[in-house]
Amino acid sequence: MRKKLLHVFFVFAGALLAFNTANDVLSDVGTSISEVKKMTVESVYAGRFSMPWVNGKVRSACKGLPAGVREATMLSLGKVVKDYVASPEFQKDYFAYIDANVRGPQVRDDDKTAAERKRRSEYEMGHLKDPLSMQGAVMYLEAQLSTAKMMLDMLKDNPDMPLGKMKKSDFEHIQKEATRIRPLHESDKEAxxxxxxxFKVDQELRSEQASREHDSELAAKRTEELRNYKPIIRRELEQFLAASEGINFGAATQPKGNKIVFVDPAYEAKPNDWKFYFRCGPEAVKGARAFAQGWLKELQ
Structure with a gap:
């Protein structure tokens, strides 16, 4: 399970007591600045600040942090992440990650398409050997023609109707060709x-090409949205502040089997994020909230 990157501030808090630098802190819990940077890039790309579910050791370290230094600790650790995001290094790393993970435009290979057309044509022709398969071909044409007519009629009443990967010209082409070919079944079966x-092979290849073009358009839109990463960060900061506001740190808990649960069922039903903030304590949450509020103001 994954949690928001703001949890990074909590996760490494306990280790800060024994070390003076962020590198020392991260090393103590089995990670490094490079890992935090990697996680930051991947989390922003995913549309949320997130990290692997924290274990009991890390939660205990956070809970054991003396109250007098928790707030300052959260602010200091938050600055590590914020400074990286504000640096040219982050933009370079982040944009490179986008380029590596979002599929770019599909380049059409005419030679490959021609070879595939030939292969499929031979395959389809080999299956038209009896009256039953011929009747299946007729049914295919009639279904294509019926669909094309229906879509064109709908477009007359609603010209702006979304067609997904298809265009009006595609349905016009289908209607024209199916209307031309259908009568040949009675007059000239070989023709x-x-x-x-x-027609069938052409339709398949057209559909596949349209899908590739549609995917490329979506990828371009996705890339544009991802490259504008400040709104992503701003949204997550706002969600963290909303989730961590007004936590009742005095809520009673009790043992239940090998777990500690809240006495009040309403608190026990709270999301895991809320429970995580509760266990970190009011001072740690106060520091993280102060950091988030300050960063959010800079992003307005």
Whole structure:
């Protein structure tokens, strides 16, 4: 399970008592500045600040931190993350991560397409050997024609109707070709087979190309949204402040089996984020909130 990156401030808090630098702190809990940077990049890309679920050792370290230094500790550790995000290094790392993970435009290979067209045409022709398969071809054409007519009629009443990966011209092409080919089944079966196979294979390749183009458009839109990362960070800071506001740190708990649970069922039903903040204590949460509020003001 994953939790928001703001939890980083809590996760490494206990270790800060024994070390003077962030590198020492992170090393003590089995990670490093480079790992925090990597996690930051991946979390922003995912649309949320997040990190692996913290274990009991880390929670205990946070809980054992003396109250007098918790707030300052959260502010100091928060600055490590904030300074990295504000640096040219983060932008370089983050943009490189986007480029590596968002699929770019699909380049059309005409030679490969021609070879695939030939292979599929031979396959389809090989299956048109009996009246049953020929009737199946007729049914396919009629279904294509019916769908095209229906869509074109709908577009007359609603010209702005979204068509997904299809265009109006695609339905016009289907209607024209299916209308032309269908009568050949009665007048010239050999011509029908040839024209049907060419039409069917062409439709398959057109559909696949349209899907690739549609995916490329979505990828371009996704890339543009991701590169504008400040709104992502701002949204997560706002969500953290909302989730951590007004926590009743005096809420009673009790043992239940090998777990500690809240006496009040309403508190026990709270999200894991809320319970995590509760266990870290009021001073640690106060420091993290002060950091988040300050960063949020800078991002306005």
């Amino acid at each position: 029908f087979k040839k024209e049907y196979v060419a």
